[in-house]
Amino acid sequence: MPHPIRRNTRQKQAIRDAFIEADRPLSPEEALSAAQRHYETLGIATVYRNIKSLLAEGWLDPVSLPGQSTRYEVAGKAHHHHFHCRKCGRMFELGGCASTVLPKPPRGFQVAGHELMLYGNCARCAGSSSGVRRRASR
Amino acid sequence: MPHPIRRNTRQKQAIRDAFIEADRPLSPEEALSAAQRHYETLGIATVYRNIKSLLAEGWLDPVSLPGQSTRYEVAGKAHHHHFHCRKCGRMFELGGCASTVLPKPPRGFQVAGHELMLYGNCARCAGSSSGVRRRASR
């Protein structure tokens, strides 16, 4: 049996909603906090289990970034890259991809893909040098 | 005293040599194996300690890549990017940087830097579909 019966639990829906609303890659911990706004007693184990099953279903895509634990975003988006805020640690999506101009690898190397990360301060952090916080979305 | 006396031990020199000879980013474990060719009884704790101090001295730069533990390379090189072999897991340096064409971040975002990773198979792994191994440099 490749696919056991899948139940549509409130927890799983809360997790899906969290990813849809965030519209940026979330770590399991971020997904937990976000989904807990929909289902308060949600546990971290359930988040890991559902991320796993949403990956298997192809509903989520993994987004790994240096030095951090893997994050996940809703699958099916066009090729894009990410921005990582060094201050708040959140990750954002960027528009297009400059993949036309990639460095040339040495002879014999086969390039299968690429990943571009921009680093810096997000709008909220860049503007909050003295602590101007708009919303606590964390 | 910001700088206690630094001794130039054989172990530290072996670690420096390992990075110089490798000419690519090494993980602590890779650095251990490589440096043990210069100093057999080297321990992993010493590698971590010296990587830390070489970072503080500015002799090493950290190179983090998604999903892997941080690697390190000799500092002071020109801006460049990296290639990660999906087969053998080793990391290589690439030539130029196409930084002229970066995706534009949303309004208010401050870009401080970028990191580009190419993925695929390195020359050795791409050519060894049936196991043509040249040298065991691991």
Next chain:
DNA sequence: ATGCAACTGACAGATCGCTATCATTAGAGG
């Protein structure tokens, strides 16, 4: 050559990200 403290190696232990276990809860087909 001598002495001392920086350094080392071995390994215990902290930390992190994730998985396994298990009693309990709750989808969903009948």
Next chain:
DNA sequence: CCTCTAATGATAGCGATCTGTCAGTTGCAT
């Protein structure tokens, strides 16, 4: 409404990475 069992929440445990401890070693100033 009942039943069956997938799914959950709590938490113990695991592997990987890195740090702390400490007795013993060794670079280096004298």
